[in-house]
Amino acid sequence: MKLLVLGGTQYVGRAVVASALAVGWRVTVLHRGRHAAPPGVSVVFGDRTVADGLSGLAGGDWDAVVDTWSGAPVVVRDGARALAGRYAYVSSRSVYAYPAAVGAAEDAPVVDGRADDGPVVDYPRAKRGGELAVREVFGDRALLVRAGLILGPWENVGRLPWWLTRIARGGRVLAPGPPESGLQYVDVRDLADWTVAAARDGLSGPYNVVGPAGHATMRELLEACARVTGSDARLRWTDPARILAAGVEPWTQLPIWLPPGELYDSTYTADVSRAVAAGLRCRPVAETVADTWRWLRSLGGSAPQRPDRPAVGLAPEVERALLAS
Structure with missing residues (x-):
């Protein structure tokens, strides 16, 4: 089969290219x-x-065409109008109206969006507008890949790379609790494999493409980081209330972590049964962490950073103050 990837040089697009080449497709980017x-x-x-x-x-x-665009929906619309074939748009679970209910499936309420929106829209509305743009052209034949948190090699957002480099430095590490808090994410390669197979099979409509809720815990993730880096890091599990009282922002200052509550439920409890039934398979967290660390080391330890996303991570002095308290 012949695949066109719009982008294809960074993160999700690059993983899609690698997946398609691995199964013998001819790929154009x-x-x-x-x-x-x-x-x-x-x-x-x-x-x-x-x-x-x-x-x-x-x-x-x-x-087939795979499109990962995250900006102005009108760009997605113009691209879809110019192309034929099966069209897969990599969207996001951010399109669901907040707060999403625990166990929300693909029929949950979504945010407002427009196919002709320009660049001055927030991320959820941009992705929803992109979905509508593809549907405007391809109707029910459009495949909408609603990814959740994405981790793995080639990450240019900085979440897992930040944890790996922080833990590699060793010493006492602020570990946000509860340690058994379940995470819901997808390895970028599993996302790509599923998307390529879905495009081949002509799947259509929306799919929550993210691993099952609780596929790994915060403890399993951070302990995997400690193992693969070989550092002397000592994880100091800290109560969420203490972290929040210090003004530390979940997700951004402490990447991946969300304390119990509404945002956690909206982000980490999605119903993914439709994607699993359609072939989604998720590798163990230890493999994702090890491969990401191997990739980081190949770059000299410095991961690429998307220019349209702020850097993530906790300042050392803030971490030291919390640990001292």
Whole structure:
């Protein structure tokens, strides 16, 4: 089969390319040339945000298209109008209206969005607008991949890389509790494998593509980081109330972690039975952590950072103050 990936040089797009090549697909990537394309693909240069930015694709023929765009929905709409074939849009569980109920499935209420929205919209509305843009063109044939938290090699958001580099430094490490708190995430490679297979099989409609709730715990994640880095880190499990009272922000200052409550329930308790029934398989957390650390070391320990996302992590002086208290 022939696959077109719009992007394909970073994180999710790169993982999709690797997955498709591994099963023998012929892959073309359209990108702006800011990053090197993966080996083994055909490359078309183009900028989707400018007039005629897709002209390099004229006359092309692909069995499936994968689009990971997170910006202005109108860009997704214009791309979908220019292309044929099966169209998979990598969306997000952020499209669900907050707070999502515990165990929310694909029929949960979603945020408002517009297919013709420009760039000045927040992330949930941008992703919902992208979904509507694809559906405007492809109708019920559109595949909407609603990913949750994504971890693994090539991460350019910084969440798991921050924990790995922090724990690699060793010493006492602030570990946010409860330690048995369940996480719900998907390894980027499992997300890519599922998306490629779903495009091949002609699946359509929305899917929550994230691992089962409680696939790993916060303890399992951080202890895996300690093992693979080989550091002398000593995890100091700290009550969530103490962390919050110190003004520390969950998710951003302490990546991946959410204290018990409404945000945790909305983020980490989704119903993923539809994606699992359609073939989603999730590798152990130890494998995700080890492979991410191996990738980080290949880069000299410094992970790439998306320019449109703020850096994450807790300042050393804030951590020291909390540990001292």
